[in-house]
Amino acid sequence: MNFRSDTTASVHPAILDAIARANAGRVNSYGDDALTHALTARLCACFDADVEVLLTTSGTATNAIALAGMVDPWGAVLCHREAHIETDECGAPGFFAAGAKLVLIDGDAAKITVAGLHEALSRNQRGVHSVLPQALSISQCTERGAVYAPEEVQALTDAAHAAGLKVHMDGARFANAVAHLGCAPRAAAAGVDVLSFGATKNGAMAAEAIIVFDRTAVRGLDRLRKRSGHLVAKHRFLAAQMLAYLEDDLWLALARRANALALQIAAAAGDWVSAPVQSNHVFIRPGARLLAALRAGGADFYDWGPHGDEARLVVSWDHGADEVEALCALLRSLKTG
Amino acid sequence: MNFRSDTTASVHPAILDAIARANAGRVNSYGDDALTHALTARLCACFDADVEVLLTTSGTATNAIALAGMVDPWGAVLCHREAHIETDECGAPGFFAAGAKLVLIDGDAAKITVAGLHEALSRNQRGVHSVLPQALSISQCTERGAVYAPEEVQALTDAAHAAGLKVHMDGARFANAVAHLGCAPRAAAAGVDVLSFGATKNGAMAAEAIIVFDRTAVRGLDRLRKRSGHLVAKHRFLAAQMLAYLEDDLWLALARRANALALQIAAAAGDWVSAPVQSNHVFIRPGARLLAALRAGGADFYDWGPHGDEARLVVSWDHGADEVEALCALLRSLKTG
Amino acid sequence: MNFRSDTTASVHPAILDAIARANAGRVNSYGDDALTHALTARLCACFDADVEVLLTTSGTATNAIALAGMVDPWGAVLCHREAHIETDECGAPGFFAAGAKLVLIDGDAAKITVAGLHEALSRNQRGVHSVLPQALSISQCTERGAVYAPEEVQALTDAAHAAGLKVHMDGARFANAVAHLGCAPRAAAAGVDVLSFGATKNGAMAAEAIIVFDRTAVRGLDRLRKRSGHLVAKHRFLAAQMLAYLEDDLWLALARRANALALQIAAAAGDWVSAPVQSNHVFIRPGARLLAALRAGGADFYDWGPHGDEARLVVSWDHGADEVEALCALLRSLKTG
């Protein structure tokens, strides 16, 4: 019962097939190929917008390249204290953006509010003595599994734009958010200028996209990708993965399934659930003793939070119904135990 | 007749199969998996050394991460004026190493000599006013297709170490060099501290390895890889590619074949050949008019050098004998025409 | 009644005289001069330690060069949320240290406790996904005017060293701390590895020193200073300022006087005082209306804190007793008004 992370999952067969099908003959490298061109068209249709697309092989790369194209070295990115770019990328944004800072904001379920945004801005008002806030980055869904409603996203992007900030969205699990909302993809990123659109955690092998909605919000993305080593030579294989991911809305089907299984787990965990279950994440806070019992019962997961009493359970696209049911049974037995 | 680059080649079927075979079940991510552990053991055996291995998806990444782990921000890397790290990586070494400089050396066929190394050192002797030379980087084979003999490599690494420099080798096409030399892999990198070992250009999809022979020569590689976005989540698929590449010396078989085809082309090109043909590269300098005729005849390739009279022809592992023979026939007809 | 900052003060006549006296003939540049050598000896005596000294012209430079020599680009510096390096240096530490991060700690009066240090360490334990904490930076006195007792400093440096961290001290106003403590200078920095020793705010024109107690705690300081443009050509004039500053303990006399005047102001402000008065800073929180009245009465100062109800009053070495008394009178009248 491995619920550590959706990065442990396998590759969806349709995506593996697409890789194999792309392997015919010699093809121009570095993105000048038919599959890559087709993908851009496909994403324009998907988001109903004239987008620019850059592919990479990691979420850290998409976030850091995007942000480095949005802010200056003397700039700052506002983000949540629990944002992946703050806690899990080993300082990548500061590295890519030549020392630009992250300014941290608090908020429940790792969500940012307009009030939190304004408070953070008020902390950096000493002219040249302060770094210059230039971008807001929000995660959809958040590191606590929460999903912003389209109107919440719109309110944040409006407030950010009004303050002269550009807006980046970390959509490593964007599929789970859209699946939860049941809205058009663009609505889940309403007003966002640049989206990190992930596929790896939801069925791809290694494929992530920087999707630029507003070209005036970025500078130098092409060279930022190349000089950071993220312009893959045999680029067709990234495009092939992403095309298969989008084909027949596979991405949404996989995310809906994982979300539904997460709700099953949440139901079994009952009042232990410690954060809104709106994606493929379930956070529970049964206390340290019961966490140990859960592990002894065969469940594998990461502890979460600072106190050792909370756990994060992540459902992957390829979790079997039986495996989830086994976890649910274990949870129920511990609760009634 | 596409001879632009070996980056346009397809993936070898055995490597594609290995990817598919690796796709079973959930597996720990970020390199803590059985295939990755097996690969390290396999490379230790291959190089008859206790090496440390880090995988990435691009040659630019392996070079830049390796060098950033070898030099300080105030340091310098000595390399050839035509080195890939100088001409084709959009400043990646300076970016990864926080402004460290490349100090350029001249030399025939893009090879560095001990004398050239010493001359470059003499240019940076102004104490704190100069950057501090800390590493030498050589390419095996070079950007001009030339191969260093083991004793040449040893002489350079000896001279570099005597001067307090560490030695990096860009082995994006290391297979072609070893195939040409017919020596043990370690001999082709004799004395080298860190090797960028490429597989992508010789049959893999996207797999490159940083191979560390001397752990004291590097610092922080793990975090340099992570913060540059090059720690791929589903890491098993990189290891699978590299294992298949090494299995039964597939890498050497593919390189030997490409090298042999390059010699066929060189024979057809005769006295047009403008650099030693020791790998899968053939440089010819027939003049601008005949280059145009070559293109008109259906050959696709890159111009080379500053004068528009030279071409680079690169053979890939998957070039058909017929395609090479067609090029040879065209060359012969133009030469006698 | 200008109490905005001690950076607005003039240069002490003895220091100006020393500059003039240093202006005789041609002298080797870049620090290879008699005054610079004498200063190093003088600081060794002052701190009773075999120290290495580098001079610059700004406090931001000393802090950022020191920290960049102490941590790697993938490292982190732990500091207080209100530390000058976090709030007032426009991201200098991240810039100099190539993207290294500041990890923030809370604490009263801008002081860090051992518990706070441990809590911050616990936040960065995700292996390569986290930045690597490598240094602690504390301010003596703090940005809230508080002074660490020698045993507090020792406890922090012991805890930091035990955790594998190096310790930097921002001593932009180190004189005020030593004057308050009445201890030996080294005791006020007990266990500290590298001290930013300021003179500019306490009577010099532009002279700050990086004082290295433990040479093994730093790398590359010489070149970090040069490549950041902080190796001043006519270096004798920096040394001359610093020598005069230390001569006959001028630095302590000036700081004692400013500290004493601050206590006078605090006495007048009574229960408005909102932070310990242990240096040349007085923080008062009379509320927004009375702050406006204070300004209307002729006092000039900076608001402090997030709520607009607090002020920072800074006494300089050159404040006249009458000017301070005028402020005290105004404070008393407002309090009784």
Place this chain on the structure above:
Amino acid sequence: MNFRSDTTASVHPAILDAIARANAGRVNSYGDDALTHALTARLCACFDADVEVLLTTSGTATNAIALAGMVDPWGAVLCHREAHIETDECGAPGFFAAGAKLVLIDGDAAKITVAGLHEALSRNQRGVHSVLPQALSISQCTERGAVYAPEEVQALTDAAHAAGLKVHMDGARFANAVAHLGCAPRAAAAGVDVLSFGATKNGAMAAEAIIVFDRTAVRGLDRLRKRSGHLVAKHRFLAAQMLAYLEDDLWLALARRANALALQIAAAAGDWVSAPVQSNHVFIRPGARLLAALRAGGADFYDWGPHGDEARLVVSWDHGADEVEALCALLRSLKTG
């Protein structure tokens, strides 16, 4: 007979006096003071242009801040192989501009020609694989003491602008160039976008100015200066130096005198002179044996060039006529010996 460098010179009495006169009372820090405002007006008049001015304490700082404001991290600065920014600043441009590269150009007397500029541009045409040339930097006078005529500068700036490059001028010894040319200051920098205007080497203590002619050519200079630690707190003392330097054209009088003394030395050195003598520099190539004899005779200077047979003699503003005459006599005696 110390002719090592003009950085060994003393401070001109008028400039020292100005520093003392500026030391009256408390004054706003960080450049918001009357002297700084007056200086900007003075430089606008001097250059007959609406310029923006930023002061620092070192030439390396002015060059590196200016260039970092002109190019992106993925950009390149074209400069001469012997340019100070390439050879003597320990990699400062790459550090300040986050890894941006210097692309080197050859040329006699360290001068760049339009042809050399075009050749360098042709070397970086591989799209995202190449760094992006964004600026040209020329030195007036050059590191070989040569001066560009106004029409030469105009031709270079025209060619650079036509190629989409901005133009920076390193004017560490701009005074010597203008004194030689006898033209208006702006003509010596015809078409230049940003000028590093030095005073330190020609009589100031530590004062250099970034003079921006075209505000659209730069971004973020204010914060680049602050975050690199170059916004000096007691800024009035920098402005005071620069104002005194410009007063009654002191700068030109000092430079004219040094230039004239250099011509005296050149006359004595006769056919040993190895570069045009157009400023305060004299390069001679008498061979290694005679250089040793020159040293034995009491002359102090730096060797120059790669072969140990050449010397650089630099005249400072404060060299006595007798000291210069002593050197001339020594040169004459060695020539006739």
